[in-house]
Amino acid sequence: MDQTALFKLSYGLYIVSTAYDGKQNGCVVNTLTQVTSEPARLAVTVNKANLTAQLIEKSGLFNAVVLTQDAPIEHIGRFGFARGADREKYDRGDTQLDENGLPYTKQYAAALFSCKVVQMLDVGTHMMFIGEVTQAEKLDGAEPMTYAYYHQVKKGTTPKNAPSYQKPAQSKKTAWKCKVCGYIYEGDTLPEDFVCPVCKQPASAFEKI
Numbered sequence: 001m002d003q004t005a006l007f008k009l010s011y012g013l014y015i016v017s018t019a020y021d022g023k024q025n026g027c028v029v030n031t032l033t034q035v036t037s038e039p040a041r042l043a044v045t046v047n048k049a050n051l052t053a054q055l056i057e058k059s060g061l062f063n064a065v066v067l068t069q070d071a072p073i074e075h076i077g078r079f080g081f082a083r084g085a086d087r088e089k090y091d092r093g094d095t096q097l098d099e100n101g102l103p104y105t106k107q108y109a110a111a112l113f114s115c116k117v118v119q120m121l122d123v124g125t126h127m128m129f130i131g132e133v134t135q136a137e138k139l140d141g142a143e144p145m146t147y148a149y150y151h152q153v154k155k156g157t158t159p160k161n162a163p164s165y166q167k168p169a170q171s172k173k174t175a176w177k178c179k180v181c182g183y184i185y186e187g188d189t190l191p192e193d194f195v196c197p198v199c200k201q202p203a204s205a206f207e208k209i
């Protein structure tokens with residue numbers, strides 16, 4: 001089986017957030033998709049190890065913002081590489097609340113959807129949540145970011161917890177992982193003056209994976 005055939009699938013890029021018992025959290029996903037129109041329902045697949053999945057299971061609620069092309073790697077790192085179990089992601093004074101009381105940031109967001117979970121499916125490493133949209137709003141007029149744009153133009157990478165992750169051996173690339181935040185740099189050599197775009201650690205904080 002040629003696993004790299006999976007790279008031909010197209011996706012967008014989103015931040016899915018929730019809140020439970022006073023804890024707000026969210027993570028970057030590429031697996032959000034609309035599954036029905038009447039009523040409008042969205043499905044998202046979140047790794048069971050992610051705090052976001054654990055909180056959605058308890059709250060029965062999630063929202064999603066569509067990331068815009070101009071979202072910097074630092075913003076994606078805040079939600080897509082950092083773990084809510086280790087640090088507070090919604091602590092920067094840019095938190096808005098949607099109609100279900102869930103957090104999101106308006107910055108780099110083309111649209112917002114807030115959903116009530118109507119079905120949960122255990123798909124192994126991940127939980128699939130299907131949610132009915134109770135609020136839908138357009139925000140920033142900027143172009144939405146596609147997964148391909150994130151990789152090809154932003155030179156972004158994908159951590160292990162994403163369903164679309166493939167081991168460097170399968171993608172035939174050498175990679176270096178930041179031991180502090182988990183950011184992955186792909187390349188045969190890591191430049192000596194490299195600084196982690198997410199947590200600003202120097203090259204010495206990276207290990208070859």
Ligand SMILES: Cc1cc2nc3c(=O)[nH]c(=O)nc-3n(C[C@H](O)[C@H](O)[C@H](O)COP(=O)(O)O)c2cc1C
Nearest residue numbers: 027028029030031046047050051052080084161162
């Ligand atoms: C481009 C990109 C796509 C991702 N897609 C998914 C996804 O679809 N599902 C998922 O569970 N994690 C995905 N992740 C990984 C999570 O965002 C990441 O593991 C995050 O640190 C989890 O945070 P949490 O533990 O606070 O929930 C993706 C990350 C990136 C950068």
